[in-house]
Amino acid sequence: MDDGNGRVDDSDAEGCGGDGEVRVVVRHGDAETVTRAAVGTTLRDHLLDHGLSPYARLTExxxxxxxxxxxxxxxxxxxxxxxxxxxxxxxxxxxxxxxLSCQIRIRGPMVVELVEDKRVWGGRE
Structure with a gap:
């Protein structure tokens, strides 16, 4: 899980498993969903497979x-x-x-935040 400093604590059994899957925490709105992803999966595909769209309503x-x-x-x-x-x-x-979630291959545990306030693209931080 996020250690508060922007790093994922993968020291627990939930972070990296011997089964080739890793923990992906997805923050969306006020909710947080914890998923498991096969290493090498595209983040976009993983999100869509779990009903978590990285798109805005217009670009769905x-x-x-x-x-x-x-x-x-x-x-x-x-x-x-x-x-x-x-x-x-x-x-x-x-x-x-x-x-771009379509260009990210999941290699290890991560925390992902869906950009909720975008119309088409997300703004700068």
């Missing part, structure tokens, strides 16, 4: 389908954030914009 149906082109699946990752590999994510990380 009008998006690129996870190809990293529309920038509408942005999320914030306050703990367990992987290094950016996609050009958009490198810029987002540098300038404080949400990261």
């Amino acid at each position: 149906r009008a998006n690129c389908g996870g190809n990293g082109l529309c920038a509408t699946c942005g999320v914030r990752i306050p703990a367990g954030e992987p290094d950016p590999t996609h050009w958009h994510d490198r810029l987002a990380a540098r300038f404080g914009y949400p990261r």
Whole structure:
């Protein structure tokens, strides 16, 4: 879980299992959902599989389908954030914009915040 300093405490049995799955905590609105994800899964797909959409109402149906082109699946990752590999994510990380969930592979435990106040894209921090 988040240790209060933006890091995920994965020292407990819930963080990293020997089964190739890791703990993903998703904060949405005033709620928090704890899920387990297979290492290597795309964060966008994992969120959608658990009924947690990274999209705004407007972009729920009008998006690129996870190809990293529309920038509408942005999320914030306050703990367990992987290094950016996609050009958009490198810029987002540098300038404080949400990261593209379709371009993030889950590698370890993480905390994810859905951006609730976006119309299309999320604003800067």
